[in-house]
Amino acid sequence: MRSIHNPRRSVLICVAVALVAWAVVAWGAFEMREADEEAIGPPLKVGLGILPAILAPAFAYNFWCAMTVFAAMRRGENQIGRWTVTAAELAEFAANDSARNALGREHRNTWTPPRQPPPAGLEIIVAADSALVGDTYFALATTSGFKITGVRLLSEGLPAIAFRTVTTWKHEHRVHTAVDALRIPVSRAAGPEAAKVLGHYAQVEARGIIVNPGFYRSRMRFGLIAAPICFAVAAGGLVMALTEGDSGLVPGLLIAIGIVLGTAMLILALAAWWLGQAQRRKP
Numbered sequence: 001m002r003s004i005h006n007p008r009r010s011v012l013i014c015v016a017v018a019l020v021a022w023a024v025v026a027w028g029a030f031e032m033r034e035a036d037e038e039a040i041g042p043p044l045k046v047g048l049g050i051l052p053a054i055l056a057p058a059f060a061y062n063f064w065c066a067m068t069v070f071a072a073m074r075r076g077e078n079q080i081g082r083w084t085v086t087a088a089e090l091a092e093f094a095a096n097d098s099a100r101n102a103l104g105r106e107h108r109n110t111w112t113p114p115r116q117p118p119p120a121g122l123e124i125i126v127a128a129d130s131a132l133v134g135d136t137y138f139a140l141a142t143t144s145g146f147k148i149t150g151v152r153l154l155s156e157g158l159p160a161i162a163f164r165t166v167t168t169w170k171h172e173h174r175v176h177t178a179v180d181a182l183r184i185p186v187s188r189a190a191g192p193e194a195a196k197v198l199g200h201y202a203q204v205e206a207r208g209i210i211v212n213p214g215f216y217r218s219r220m221r222f223g224l225i226a227a228p229i230c231f232a233v234a235a236g237g238l239v240m241a242l243t244e245g246d247s248g249l250v251p252g253l254l255i256a257i258g259i260v261l262g263t264a265m266l267i268l269a270l271a272a273w274w275l276g277q278a279q280r281r282k283p
Contacts, residue, residue, distance in 0.1 A: 003110065004137040007066035014060035017052055024049035050253055054261075069130070070137060078128040081197040083190035085124060087117035089158050093185035096157040106179045110165060111136060113185075124184055126161075126197045129204075133184055140201070148182075151201040153194060159186040161197060216276035223269030227262045234258025 004010075028045025073079070085093065094113040101108050111133055114122070118134075125132040130139050140163065141147050150164035163182040168175060186194045237254025 003139075004063070004066045006135060007063040007070065007137075010063040011060050011067065014056045014063060018056035018060060021049045021053035021056060025053050047253065050257065054257070066137065070132065070135075073125050073127050073130070073132045073137075079125060080128060080200050081124075081126040081190070081193035083124055083187045083193050084121045085158075085185045085187045086121045087119055089187060090114070090117040090122055090185060093158045093160060096160075097183060100181075100183070107181055110180050110182045111138070111184070122185075124186075126184075128200070131182075131184060138182060148201070148205070151198060151205065153186075153198055154183065159188070159191075159194060160184060161186055161194060163201070216272040219272035220269045220276065223265040223267075223272060227265035227269065230258045230262030230265055232258070234262065 024045050028042045031042035122134045148163045149166050154160045154162050160183045165180045167178045234255045237251040241251040
């Protein structure tokens, strides 16, 4: 199950990695201009630093987007249900949840309740396609490699909303599937809110409601725009190698990175198109 915890810290880590990586690349590039052509150290610095220098800002942007999503959910945007579970209720839920986890892998909760329940309780916000449990975010999608395939209310002890979650991945030409659960405690005072959440996600699962229909379109558009840019970078590296007779590390890196990232962007666009179709397809 896809979840995000403390995105602010993740943004700071990614920014720090990006700054160090770009410093290493700049240092290596400077030494390449000043040093002997046969020196191995400067090209090695550029080679080691260029990939994290590109990826870290992208991850930082992703976590920054998560911070904006957190803030929007706390403002009440696209909110379906919102309640606070008291410390006593949370302790009761934790005991029941531990017993369910012992039933096997498919019953294991993706979310782990805090060992020490907060004295003020735990706020839970459920939006149209996600849930914020305390400071942990869960994407509740019906497509992609992390998806929900069922929702129900557990009434034994403290009520809880239980999502059946499926994770799918490919390894060594085989498709693997893992089934888990996401159980969210419901305050006893939040019965109407819980019923509203159950009704909404039952309709989402049946494709009666298409949540965030522009999500995959925007990813497909991004991939189709980014792919030509990446291939242009590769072409620039090829031109540099052919016209200047430079067969060194920099043209090779430009060609390799441009081709790899360009291909990845095309795959992103294709995957987004396919998932967009799956989002609308009746189960």
